[in-house]
């Protein structure tokens with residue numbers, strides 16, 4: 001096995017004059033925006049007035065103001081304050097890595113109770129100190145009652161760590177034996193060769209199996225496993241048991257990034273990604289839900305050294321692009337190069353804060369009076385704020401409430417004809433609209449009662465357009481956008497989810513007007529769904545036909 | 556099952572042709588392609604992991620290991636190049652060694668390094684006896700008259716010729732030892748197989764007659780017919796070699812039994828002298844010659860087959876496999892050559908070849924229980940066991 005090259009890398013970085021390294025240092029807060037972040041650093045573990053404040057909602061703030069609630073941010077500078085002593089940075093790469101998972105919750109495995117039941121991380125430490133016993137079992141999955149799962153936060157890396165550590169047992173002991181009991185052995189790509197090499201070792205024994213328990217046995221331990229490849233339950237007498245504890249991203253429980261933003265110091269909705277920092281691992285690698293902050297390494301997934309090096313390159317390139325874009329005043333991915341920006345007609349703002357709450361990228365702060373305070377370089381031009389504003393005072397030069405509203409009004413609505421209904425579809429231009437295009441290219445038929453209007457993101461759907469459509473006599477409206485929730489595909493993270501929430505509300509409004517709430521609907525479309533679109537549309541049109549024409553037609 | 560892998564066993568396997576065993580990743584392709592594996596008890600996938608884990612006790616008592624005919628179908632299809640067919644061969648070699656008695660001899664016969672010693676032992680024994688018997692070398696006339704009948708000299712004791720006497724005292728103990736060792740081995744194997752299959756406490760045991768008629772005899776019929784062998788695909792040609800070989804063994808067994816009968820028993824009767832070469836046209840002689848030729852042809856086919864497979868990488872070159880091929884070839888070639896030399900009348904050369912013939916025959920007998928040759932007893936036992944295991948003696952017919 002190779003000796004780790006991390007030492008060389010560290011000294012190479014230390015020797016580089018353009019790189020400054022600060023050790024024993026933590027980020028107290030990051031304020032400002034891409035191209036102009038102010039970073040306040042502090043000594044690790046210490047507390048300062050510049051620590052990032054927690055998010056306080058409007059309701060909470062009211063209670064605090066009335067003295068009914070304690071201010072969690074007492075003694076801290078407000079998030080809007082800029083530290084004059086802070087350091088300036090253009091972009092941030094988050095590479096805070098992972099911590100070994102706590103596996104003591106699996107009582108049948110005895111970690112924390114039985115001597116010599118250790119985690120893989122603890123075993124690595126023992127190996128560095130030269131204390132590897134000769135007879136070791138590696139457990140890759142907690143097992144027990146038909147449990148096929150691996151330990152949480154495990155993947156191919158923990159598989160390979162077990163293989164590597166099994167080799168330690170063999171190298172340090174003349175007649176060493178290492179047993180690996182797994183549910184899944186993952187060795188993708190070339191690492192398969194590593195697996196083969198380890199497997200070839202006389203003293204390394206692999207089997208799939210469900211571990212039912214670890215017990216003390218004299219000075220040693222007995223591992224019991226069922227459903228093994230040997231066709232029987234096994235009992236292994238070993239000196240030590242190593243559990244494949246997962247690699248928990250540091251972003252799981254802590255804000256970590258410590259942003260001084262109105263929406264709070266951490267990335268939002270990380271529970272959708274088990275705490276990993278990427279906003280969409282496959283579609284937008286390295287991108288977090290904060291513009292100008294890019295993830296690399298263990299905060300993205302459990303990774304090998306090669307992967308973290310790849311990541312570092314990718315994240316650094318993203319960071320450079322971001323600074324460049326900020327410098328030129330244009331948007332970053334996915335609307336790279338967009339020169340417009342949401343403009344606010346503040347004199348009519350009611351300070352309802354819907355825009356500040358809903359902006360998926362935390363681009364809007366509050367100013368001292370509570371009016372939205374845009375941070376242009378944080379903005380990704382999704383238009384979610386425009387869709388949110390009940391006063392309809394937000395718009396872009398090339399995309400506004402009026403613009404789409406006029407398109408709606410231009411659509412011809414046949415009146416007085418029972419058979420000729422008109423249905424309007426608002427289609428997200430990122431995936432749904434291309435899918436519609438592809439459906440056409442595949443010569444799929446499309447229901448002739450439907451008219452389509454592309455929108456930037458369903459998040460930018462202002463409900464006034466629906467009202468416009470229905471009051472001009474159209475019989476139904478449907479929104480086509482990306483999948484949301486778990487494994488969402490929305491290019492602006494939250495857009496389609498927010499839109500579907502708004503649609504629920506508008507449904508209620510409709511029923512108070514005596515209209516069926518089912519006249520408006522949202523459908524999730526993936527780019528690959530092009531052949532399904534005609535059916536989806538037909539089905540919706542059928543429903544509307546059943547309901548009959550819009551009773552307000554012609555008024 | 557409490558498991559303590561035996562690292563030495565794994566090393567042993569690896570050195571005996573199973574060097575690929577660790578490559579198996581348990582996909583079970585082999586069990587699917589194996590024409591002999593049964594649905595209820597498939598092999599050799601499980602045998603592979605047991606070998607990887609060094610579970611020798613499990614493997615020694617595993618009838619599947621013996622049921623395998625080493626056709627190589629599994630090896631041809633294994634996606635990992637784990638050569639399961641060869642691994643099973645290595646396990647068999649190990650089993651013969653482990654069950655072999657006396658242990659020293661079993662160990663000796665299991666390694667190619669010992670080949671010189673293995674040859675030297677019978678050479679010395681036969682050489683010494685030849686010396687004791689008077690170092691007889693015939694003249695051309697004597698050779699023409701007696702053939703090899705006076706190899707160990709001649710005396711005028713009517714009932715038992717000196718030659719037969721010497722051959723008996725050399726070969727009978729060797730064969731006896733082998734027979735006893737084989738019996739011991741098979742008994743041990745049966746016991747292990749019963750233990751592993753959990754049939755130790757069957758309520759009814761078959762009687763000796765039941766055992767023979769229901770299990771042993773059907774197994775032997777199957778062997779003679781080569782039914783299972785014919786199912787192997789990757790290696791159809793092997794049947795063409797193995798079947799004549801087996802039949803030639805039967806023929807030569809009859810010949811040997813006949814000549815032992817005539818020379819040792821019938822000769823005791825007054826007035827009959829059957830010592831000396833038999834006429835070329837005697838049916839027994841014809842059978843012997845046909846048998847000898849079948850033997851050489853059969854082993855020749857197997858030889859060619861094996862070389863080809865090794866060249867194609869479908870089999871590993873092992874002492875275990877080649878020793879038997881060489882040995883049988885030696886028996887056949889020296890036997891036939893000795894006969895030819897007698898017909899052309901070259902006494903000294905003939906005697907040397909005949910000497911080598913005796914040496915090779917003795918090797919075949921003596922090392923039978925420890926070398927690949929042992930499969931004739933162990934595989935027969937395993938096939939009988941398989942039938943026994945399926946029978947109502949073990950399986951409750953009502954529970955299936």
Ligand code: SF4
Pocket residue numbers: 342358359360361362363364378379380381382383384385386
């Ligand atoms: S356009 Fe999108 S990113 Fe920009 S401020 Fe509005 S909601 Fe936020």
Ligand code: SF4
Pocket residue numbers: 344348349350351352353354355356372388389390391392393394
């Ligand atoms: S949503 Fe509109 S009205 Fe409400 S705070 Fe934002 S800009 Fe003002």
Ligand code: SF4
Pocket residue numbers: 578579580581582583584585586599600603632633634635636637638639
């Ligand atoms: S020996 Fe080969 S074919 Fe059989 S299970 Fe192993 S890898 Fe698969």
Ligand code: SF4
Pocket residue numbers: 588589590591592598599622623624625626627628629630639640641643787
């Ligand atoms: S060598 Fe032939 S008989 Fe033996 S296990 Fe493989 S496929 Fe089956």
